[in-house]
Amino acid sequence: MKDIYTLARSPKILDDARIYQILFLSFFLCLGIGTRDWTLRPDLIAVVIVSCLLVQWCLSALVEYAKKKNDHICLTNNTQLSIENIFNPKVISSLQSALITALGLCLLLRGNNYTTMAIASCLAIASKFLFRFHNKHFFNPANFGIISALILTNDAWVSPGQWGTNWWYLLLFAGMGGIVLKKVGRWDTSVAFLLSYASLEAMRNFWLGWGWEVWQHQFMSGSLLLFALFMLTDPRSIPNATISRLIWAVSIAVVTFILQDYFYLSTAIFWALFVISPLTILFDRAWSAPRFTWKRMLVVRD
């Protein structure tokens, strides 16, 4: 008989939703480049991926090093400690998240120069280490990178119309997004956002006297769906409790609606997420729930 309580099932690779996310985002990237006439440059994609991975590696190795140093304050062999940290499985595993951020940036952010893309990538990853509260980062890294590039550089832009409004793409996003959200259990957030944003726009369209075809056109935007399914639902940075996630998603919908329709901001959804993200801290205080971890360690009784 196996020892009880202590045996953790070693996680299978497909238990990790990040693998799905990496596969799907890479697929979208190839699809966009192949079929959507994007002006994406391979060299800029490389810059984004390399800088995201490098910064993640360095910073998480540094964090691990600092942790261990605290734990073994009297340990003298620093060299061995740092080499261990560089190849620490935790550090290596965190590269997956960095790759997701990199792919998100490649899909959404456009720029002319290496520096622009590098600034966005470095700040995106650095935000995970800088803006933390109770050991949880509260900005979506890719979103933080996009906003930083929009503010700090003069050649960064986002193309909201880049996916068009084809049914085929929408079904694809919805299907793949659904798989990831089922894995991470955050579909409620996407649904709350889409429903509340759709209702607000429907009310505005009704008040203005526009037909349903306008509303339908607004909601068939591939970029909107991709944002709602893949960026808004980052389980590590959004509130932990269901109720707080719902309120959080509705707030983002309201801010997006205001920025889009009353301030005419074409990047409204990114700004809305950026502005609301810090509220995660308050939401987590108000409604507590266990934090999300990518790999669920299941305790087995036998």
Add this chain to the structure above:
Amino acid sequence: MKPLRILWSCFLAITIFMVGMQPAQAFCGFYVAKADTNLYNQASQVIISRDGERTVLTMANDYQGEVKDFALVVPVPVILKEEQVHVGNPKILSRLDSFSAPRLVEYFDSNPCEIRAFDEDIMFKTAPQAASMESGLRQERSLGVTIEEQFTVGEYDILILSAKESDGLETWLTHNGYKIPPGAKEILQPYIRQNMKFFVAKVNLTEYDQQGFKKLRPISIAYESPKYMLPIRLGMVNAKQEQDLIVYLLSPQGQTELTNYRTVKVPSDRDIPEFVKAEFKNFYTSMFQKSYERENKQVAFLEYAWDMGSCDPCSAEPLNREELKQAGVFWLNSSSRNLRSPRNNVFITRLHVRYTGDKFPEDLKFQATGNRQLFQGRYVIRHPYTGEMNCSAANEYKRSVRDRQEREVQTLASLTGWNINDIRNKVEFVESQPIPWWRTLWNQ
């Protein structure tokens, strides 16, 4: 009774109603007869120069009916005063058009028996066409409609109206001699609710006769607004057919793109057969139609994106400072506080939108981007060398030309949808004698 005639056209994809005092059945029908004289039968041309929130919008005018019947109604985001409206020189549109038009480039093969010869570039350009307008109205106030401004600029009498309800605006326009097509009320309402104003222009016949212009000149309006859009929905009210709109977007930053529709490049840099030189316009219109259908009729096409300081190859001289000013470029030499936008820089984006009501349910929304990638619609003709060739390389050359010609035929067929056999019949294929297979084996 003298029939009332109204042209509700889409002049500026912007909603422009052509309105008048004559029979109502002619809505949007005016352009139909011109199908064989123009490249596109319902084309409008608009220039938008924009830096930050400052905008200069120029609406071209190729209206060719009776000037007294001309009237135009355009929703605008703010109330415009007299000094914000300007009547410009029609030449500026043809200058921008020829500078940015898709181009045909030809190269001549050199004699394969000579060591070196120079390529010669010759260029031809296509010239997509402009739009038009017309007016006639009396003033009167009632029904929640307020005349915010009223003035005459050049040959135009201009009113800036604000309205509370579309019923009132519709009645007001009808009472003042504007025949509004059915369905217009529903389209006007959203603009009123968005607090937009209405720019209404008709021709002042006295001024028009005095100035002696044969054609109506383009109207430019300058305003500041965060809204970067072009209303196209009014122009669609009565139009069943597809309408063409060419927008020249000038920015100090880089390319301008649509945010609520896809912006797609037209096919470019393709080698096509020699005979296309004689029918380039025909080729371009067929190719455009094919691309339009392939993209499910719901995208805007990018035909040109370039820094206006240069061109390569040039289909027309770059515009000089004075001409740029006429096109509405206001930031040159200005000491702007915005350090991020590079001064003395003009980037042109030429978008070609073919739209119908069902595929373009929303007005066009734009955004300026920092994208400085250059793009041009460019098609290449390569003329084979036809002089005497007396060397062993000649046969090899002829074979390669024949292969190239076949590839060009296939490219043309796939670009335009023309019948491949018809194309083959028009191509003068180079005669080449087959090389015996053993010759290459033993290098004879």
